[in-house]
Amino acid sequence: xxxxxxxxxxxxxxxxxxxxxxxxxxxxxxxxxxxxxxxxxxxxxxxxxxxxxxxxxxxxxxxxxxxxxxxxxxxxxxxxxxxxxxxxxxxxxxxxxxxxxxxxxxxxxxxxxxxxxxxxxxx
Numbered sequence: 001x002x003x004x005x006x007x008x009x010x011x012x013x014x015x016x017x018x019x020x021x022x023x024x025x026x027x028x029x030x031x032x033x034x035x036x037x038x039x040x041x042x043x044x045x046x047x048x049x050x051x052x053x054x055x056x057x058x059x060x061x062x063x064x065x066x067x068x069x070x071x072x073x074x075x076x077x078x079x080x081x082x083x084x085x086x087x088x089x090x091x092x093x094x095x096x097x098x099x100x101x102x103x104x105x106x107x108x109x110x111x112x113x114x115x116x117x118x119x120x121x122x123x
Contacts, residue, residue, distance in 0.1 A: 002115060003027040004095045009117030012085055020080040020117060022095030027112035030097035033071055033078040036107055037091035038116075044094070046105040048080060058104060062088070085121045092116040 004027055008020040022033065034049035048059045048069040057069055068081040078095060097112035098104075 001026055003112040004097060004114035006093060006095045006114045006117040009093060009119045011120040011122070014086055014121055014123055016085050016121070017081070017083045018085065018119060019082070020093055020095075020119075022078040022080075022114060024076055024097070024112075027097050029073075029076070030112060031100055032098045032104060032110075033069075034096045034098065034104065034110060035069060035078075035080045036094045036096055037089075037119075038094070039088075039091040042091075044107055046107070047093070049104045050078065060105075082119070085119075087121050087123075090119060090121050092118050 002025045004022055005025050006022050031052045035047040036044050037047050038044040046060055048067055050057045050069045050071050066084045071078040094116045095114040096110035098110035101109040103109050
């Protein structure tokens with residue numbers, strides 16, 4: 001059962017920008033929304049997280065300063081603005097919803113997931 005739906009992925013050149021969006025399909029509103037990604041042959045890794053009040057955001061060091069996570073409660077949408085993309089950003093990006101745990105970087109703390117959207121960065 002699809003709980004969250006991602007969109008906005010695509011193939012771009014290095015230095016380009018993309019904005020991913022995540023909307024709930026069957027998942028309820030969650031306190032915490034996050035983005036993870038999984039590159040070919042690698043484990044899924046934390047990218048960014050935002051809390052319900054939108055005052056707290058955290059990022060992986062690899063994307064800090066380039067990616068921005070945001071959420072629009074009226075549209076029930078969580079976004080990931082990605083700037084200055086590099087080939088190392090190539091991955092399937094997943095949206096996840098979770099609760100109040102301090103370990104926001106662990107995928108085990110999230111129980112609502114999307115099916116992912118592919119982002120490919122190449123010259």
